[in-house]
Amino acid sequence: MEELNLNEHQLLAYLEQTEITDQCGGHPDFLEWNNETPELIEKLVKIGQMDVEPAADQYNLPYWGKDSRIVLDKYPYYGCDLFQCRECNALFFYYLELGGHGAQKRYRMLRSSLFEQYPD
Numbered sequence: 412m413e414e415l416n417l418n419e420h421q422l423l424a425y426l427e428q429t430e431i432t433d434q435c436g437g438h439p440d441f442l443e444w445n446n447e448t449p450e451l452i453e454k455l456v457k458i459g460q461m462d463v464e465p466a467a468d469q470y471n472l473p474y475w476g477k478d479s480r481i482v483l484d485k486y487p488y489y490g491c492d493l494f495q496c497r498e499c500n501a502l503f504f505y506y507l508e509l510g511g512h513g514a515q516k517r518y519r520m521l522r523s524s525l526f527e528q529y530p531d
């Protein structure tokens with residue numbers, strides 16, 4: 412399959428169409444940003460990347476927390492790759508965190524309730 416370049420509307424449409432099962436128990440460790448685990452990597456396949464221009468005030472979005480919002484033109488979402496779980500179909504953002512303690516591969520599961528906007 413060819414990898415997708417997704418803008419905000421396309422991503423939300425894709426998320427709406429995706430039927431997520433409870434086979435993985437909802438990946439609770441990845442409700443918020445977390446470093447990759449071998450168990451997670453084994454299940455994921457890359458499906459594309461975001462194609463969104465960063466906002467001028469891209470760094471003012473709260474980052475940590477299970478309920479922190481997803482705003483696609485803010486850091487780090489606009490530069491993320493998109494992965495999907497082969498077992499439960501859940502979608503994940505991925506990016507390489509280079510600040511602080513050396514490179515860390517971080518993943519966060521997408522939930523439509525965290526977006527401000529929904530597809531028409």
Ligand SMILES: [Zn+2]
Nearest residue numbers: 435496498499
């Ligand atoms: Zn899964």
